[in-house]
Amino acid sequence: MKIGVIGATGRTGQEIVKEAISRGHEVTAIVRSKDKAASLFGNQVTIIKQGALTLTHDDLSEFDEVVDAFASPQAYQHLDLASRLISAFRNDDTTNLFFILGASSLKQADGTMMLDTILKDNAGQPWIQTPVQQVHEYNYLQWIDNVNWTAISPQATFTPGPKTTYRIGKDEILLNKAGKSEVSTENLASALLDEIEQPKHLRQRFTVVDD
Amino acid sequence: MKIGVIGATGRTGQEIVKEAISRGHEVTAIVRSKDKAASLFGNQVTIIKQGALTLTHDDLSEFDEVVDAFASPQAYQHLDLASRLISAFRNDDTTNLFFILGASSLKQADGTMMLDTILKDNAGQPWIQTPVQQVHEYNYLQWIDNVNWTAISPQATFTPGPKTTYRIGKDEILLNKAGKSEVSTENLASALLDEIEQPKHLRQRFTVVDD
Incomplete structure (x- = not known):
């Protein structure tokens, strides 16, 4: 499949690009820095240098799948990019948009949202805007x-690590064996x-945990 | 003041343009049809012919006030235009964006939202998407x-009629003397x-009823 990855050189974007290449997909990295993308992926991907918030339908309509792995310290830009992409693909069912959300919109065991705990424990921290905006993005x-869209949330801890096995869930925090x-x-x-190749969550968010 | 009105030839847009002209403001009508705008307003306004959903910061930054009086049978475009304008004016406090919402997000006497009643009484009606999307727009x-924004909601009945006197409120359905x-x-x-000239509702929605 033709897959475009916005924010391909970011922590999550990199792993998605590598996994997609390893499965034989035709991958395009949409990035701010051509050099960084070239040094990471060599000639295994097509590189488009373009600011995420200037992307249009014309720029992206060639892809079967557009993965939004964009990250920005201006947290509101997560919401702005989501609404820009959605607006561009209204009534176009030839491309699926895949959004990577945070874990903050997942439900905790007591039924409250993880964001509630984050806000309580970290009021005033500058980074708090990221989980706040990611909850807005999911609500939006x-x-x-x-529009064909899918979203995925990681878990409370989301760090570099090897591919092992995983389980998926819907809206709840999940726990690994430990x-x-x-x-x-x-x-x-x-x-x-796996979801791109065998879609099971059209217009849904799902979550994934290490097995 | 320099006021740009998106959807200036629509039912509400027309009245806003006329009122703004009568108060001596410098008005620009941003419209799909130059002819309709010219026949309505003559040479009392500047006319820009441009699709609302293609407007950029560059197109609008000259205005002190941008009034979104856009209406579309594709109801989701109300939300798309709002997010487009907001994204364009992030961290720009030289322009205020004024959104005209529906009444559907107002609260009824029993505390429920007017949209709840509309959905109950009119399920399946094609026009139901307009109040639904206008509630999304307000939530957004x-x-x-x-961003400097203000929003105004009319009342349940909103029809052509003369300027008399009015009262304002915040989030509730209001009643006239009848x-x-x-x-x-x-x-x-x-x-x-009045709000443009003497702002009292920065980042708030207010509502207005005939006196």
């Missing part, structure tokens, strides 16, 4: 019924590519 | 803290221009 996506809410970037990339 | 706006939730387009235009 749930309004969208005429009782931790944890998923590796490689397992998330693997779950994301 | 409430997430936005780094006990009706009703506001004329001219009174809404008058309330909107």
Whole structure:
């Protein structure tokens, strides 16, 4: 499949690109720095240098799948890119948009949202805007019924790590065998590519945990 | 002030343009049809012919106030235009964005939202998407803290009518002296221009009823 990855040189984007290449997909890295992408992926991908927030339907319509792995310290840009992509693909069912959300919109064992705990424990921290905006992004996506989209959330701990095996869930925090809410970037990339190849969550968010 | 009105030839847009002209503002009509705008407003306004969903910061940054009076049978475009304008004006506090919402997000006497009643009484009607999307639009706006925006909702009945006197409120359905939730387009235009000239609702929605 033709897969475009926005933010391909980021921590998560890199693993998605590598996993997609290893499965024989035709991958395009959409990035701010051509040099970084070239040094990471060599000639295994096509590289497009373009700011995420300037992308249009024309730039992206060639792809079967557009993965939004964009990350920005201006947290509101996560919401802005999501709405830009959704608006561009209204009533176009030839491309699926795949959004990588945070874990903050997942439900905890007591039924509250992880964001509630984050806000309580970290009020005033500058990074708090990222989980806040990612919850907005998920709320926004749930309004969208005429675009093909899918979203994936990692777990509370989301760190570089090897591909092992994984389990998926829907809206709840999940625990690995050690009782931790944890998923590796490689397992998330693997779950994301499995979903791209065999879609089961059209217009839904799902989550993934290390097995 | 320099005021740009998107959807200036629509039912509400027309009244806003006329009210703004009568108060001596420098008005630009941003429209799909130059002819219709010229026949309505003569040479009293500058006319820009451009699709609302292609507008950029460069197109609009000259204005002190951008009024979104856009209406579309594709109801999701209300949300798309709002997110497009917000994204364009992030961290720009030289322009205020003024959104005209529906009444569907107002609260009824029993505390429920007007949309709840609309959905119950009109399930399956094709026009139901308009109040649904306007509620999304208001929910979306409430997430936005780094753009100057204001929103106004009419009442349940919103029809052409003369400028008389009006009262304003915040989130509740209001009643006129006859006990009706009703506001004329001219009174809404008058309330909107009063707010532009003396802002009291930065990053808030307010509502207006015939007195």
